[in-house]
Amino acid sequence: MASAAEATPKWSRRRSLSWRRVARGAAPYALIFPVVAVLGAILGYPIYSLLRLSLQRYGLFELIQHKGRYIGLHNFGLVLHDPVFWHTLARTIVFTVANVGLTMLLGTLIALLLVRVSSWVRVLLTAGLVLVWSMPQVVAVQVWLWMTNPENGVVNYVLTKLHVGNYLQHDWYATPFSQLSMVTLLIVWGALPFVAITVYAALAQVPSELVEAAEIDGARGWQVFRDVTMPVIKPVLLILTSLSILWDFGVFTQPYLLIGQGHVIPSNYLMGIYLFEQGYVKTDFGRGAAISILMLLIVAALSVVYVRRMLRVGEAT
Amino acid sequence: MTHRQGRRAAWNLVGVALFVLMVFPVFWMVSTAFKPDDRINSFEPTWFPTSPTLRHFTDAIHRPFFWTDVKNSLVIVLVAVAIAMVLAFLAAVALAKYRFTGRQAFIVLMIGIQMLPAAGLIIPLYVLLARYHEVNTLTGVIVTYLTFVLPFSVWTLRGFILGIPKELEEAAMVDGSTRFGAFARILLPLVAPGLVATSVFAFITSWNEYIFARVLLNDSAKQTVTVWLSYFLGTSRQTDWGALMAASTLTAIPVVIFFLFVQRRIAFGLTAGAVKG
Numbered sequence: 001m002a003s004a005a006e007a008t009p010k011w012s013r014r015r016s017l018s019w020r021r022v023a024r025g026a027a028p029y030a031l032i033f034p035v036v037a038v039l040g041a042i043l044g045y046p047i048y049s050l051l052r053l054s055l056q057r058y059g060l061f062e063l064i065q066h067k068g069r070y071i072g073l074h075n076f077g078l079v080l081h082d083p084v085f086w087h088t089l090a091r092t093i094v095f096t097v098a099n100v101g102l103t104m105l106l107g108t109l110i111a112l113l114l115v116r117v118s119s120w121v122r123v124l125l126t127a128g129l130v131l132v133w134s135m136p137q138v139v140a141v142q143v144w145l146w147m148t149n150p151e152n153g154v155v156n157y158v159l160t161k162l163h164v165g166n167y168l169q170h171d172w173y174a175t176p177f178s179q180l181s182m183v184t185l186l187i188v189w190g191a192l193p194f195v196a197i198t199v200y201a202a203l204a205q206v207p208s209e210l211v212e213a214a215e216i217d218g219a220r221g222w223q224v225f226r227d228v229t230m231p232v233i234k235p236v237l238l239i240l241t242s243l244s245i246l247w248d249f250g251v252f253t254q255p256y257l258l259i260g261q262g263h264v265i266p267s268n269y270l271m272g273i274y275l276f277e278q279g280y281v282k283t284d285f286g287r288g289a290a291i292s293i294l295m296l297l298i299v300a301a302l303s304v305v306y307v308r309r310m311l312r313v314g315e316a317t
Numbered sequence: 318m319t320h321r322q323g324r325r326a327a328w329n330l331v332g333v334a335l336f337v338l339m340v341f342p343v344f345w346m347v348s349t350a351f352k353p354d355d356r357i358n359s360f361e362p363t364w365f366p367t368s369p370t371l372r373h374f375t376d377a378i379h380r381p382f383f384w385t386d387v388k389n390s391l392v393i394v395l396v397a398v399a400i401a402m403v404l405a406f407l408a409a410v411a412l413a414k415y416r417f418t419g420r421q422a423f424i425v426l427m428i429g430i431q432m433l434p435a436a437g438l439i440i441p442l443y444v445l446l447a448r449y450h451e452v453n454t455l456t457g458v459i460v461t462y463l464t465f466v467l468p469f470s471v472w473t474l475r476g477f478i479l480g481i482p483k484e485l486e487e488a489a490m491v492d493g494s495t496r497f498g499a500f501a502r503i504l505l506p507l508v509a510p511g512l513v514a515t516s517v518f519a520f521i522t523s524w525n526e527y528i529f530a531r532v533l534l535n536d537s538a539k540q541t542v543t544v545w546l547s548y549f550l551g552t553s554r555q556t557d558w559g560a561l562m563a564a565s566t567l568t569a570i571p572v573v574i575f576f577l578f579v580q581r582r583i584a585f586g587l588t589a590g591a592v593k594g
Contacts, residue, residue, distance in 0.1 A: 025417075027411070027415065028411040028414075028415035028417040028420070029411075029417065029419075031407040031408055031410055031411035031415075032407070032408045032411045032412075032423055034403075034404040034407060034408070035404050035405060035407070035408040035467055035471060036408075036423070036426075038404060038463060038467065039426070039430065039463075039464070039467060039468070042442075042460050042461065042463060042464055043430065043438075043464050045445065046438060046441035046442050046445050047441065049441045049444065049445055050438075050440065050441040053440065053441060053444060058444070063444065063447055066448055110335065113328060113331060113332055113335070114332075116325070116328040117325070117328045117329050117331075117332040118325060118329050121328075121329045121332040121333060121336075122332070124332070124333070124336055125332050125333075125335060125336045125339075128336045128339050128340040129339065130576070130577065130580050131340060131343055131573065132339050132340065132342075132343065133576070133580070134521075134569075134572055134573045134576035134577065134580070135342075135343060135569060135572075135573075136524070136525040136543065136568060136569055136572055137525060137527065138525070138527055138543040138546050138547050138568070139346070139546065139565045139568050139569045140342070141547075142346075142546065142549070142550075142561055142562070142564075142565045143342045143343070143345065143346045143562070143565060144342070145550070146345070146346075146349065146558050146561065146562060147342060147345060149556070149558075151360075152357075152358060152359065152360050152362075154345060154362050157360065157361070157362055189339070189342070192339070193339075246432050246434075249434070250434025250435070250436055250437065252434075252435065252436045252527075252528050253527045253528060257527075257547055271436070272434060272436035273436075275436050275437065275440075276436060276439070276528075279439075279440045280439060280440065280443065280532060285440055285443075285444055288440040289440050289441065292436075292437040292438070292440055292441070295434065295436070295437050296433065296434075296437045299432060299433065299434055299437070300429075300432075303429070303432040306428075306432065307425060307428050307429055307432070310424075310428045311421065311424055311425060311428070
């Protein structure tokens, strides 16, 4: 509200000429025009061509010819009748729930831990988290491969030494389940810092008088968390959860590289990889476009909560 | 009191253990990079590089295409970020300083685009760039990088501009400056740290990007450093772990350094305002 008044300060209204008013009205549009134009060209057109491609037969031959053949909804029919699509979708949903659940739970626990430790531990742990946060995904994948390799990976050594079991020569990538578990470990490790540090910042907003009052009234730790802390940090948790859902549902780099470019098979596909293999690797761009549209629709449905929340943030200022 | 101190000591212990667990992979990467091969390949691990060597680093940088691909990454990232900053700054000013019809739609567009999964866009972008023969060119990749750098930068810069006290700008205008004068002399210097932070963060995101670069650049001499690193393992039976970890360390270093600088400024960009309600 304030910025509306600020855009037309009183002194200018007195001596305003009409062209000036027009210029002022046009100014925001002139300012956003370049961004809108660029995004329209590099995103608007591809999205339009995505719709068109999905209705066409478009393979390598058509790519060279620059011309697809219209086949109606055939691509969608193929995808929706493909059991691999449904299995992949189900697997991706389970994967997303597991990843987001673990990230949010552990992230919140770390944030609560940060409140309880001495300040030197807090500084140490925060520095560690920021370091982990800054690791590029591709680099993290290489480190994971090295730590978990069957011959002399440090993970096998430590687990064996700690008598967790005999992990000598253990192959962590033997089954789709263990492959995706490794991917989950990698993703949760990489995502924890952002969640932990953001929730910790939100915890600082919890009034300490309220916590103390609740404790004096005899509330237990869990009750204090549920009735005093939770209401304050809930908006932040909501945003972090929806962001994590969107990121994990569309994830590509970590599973693709950790499982290995030559080892992604239908039994360990996630949506991003399924799309990549069907559309790009097999050069069936029409079918790939149909899968993309289905995936984008799911993501759009998932992001409604987040977008509405952020819109409120944008409007509030 | 002792009970309380005991509890704090226990939490501290948990905190330190967690620190070790979280940081271990990064430590292990750097430690491996400096160890001689016989120490790396033995089953019994050597925790610290007691006789450090730089051989793996020289191996890594002498691998084919390392410098070419580093250069490609730099060109792509610097051009994309420079273009994005100019365009995004203008749009961010519009969002922060004006109310106009379509503002809400524009915000939805900026947030919505950031939500699109990259995997969903590679097919049309690939086909489109193939049509204009821009596959395997740096230009094609720069253009695609703008799709995620622009919306992020608009949103973050908007936050930084809002952070500037309005009174300062108004005071300048009362002093007889034009709106543009106030903008150039007051707003720009104040928002400069925000511009730096945003562009560094955009730099990091683009430097780390993998899928677009992987799909759009097939030629080893045209690839970015992340794609170069992802092909490092190659097909050889005997993996050169030392060189791989040295290469990983080298790829991560610029990102880590930059990140440590701007983390505090950017960290809350995504959720800023949500806390206040």
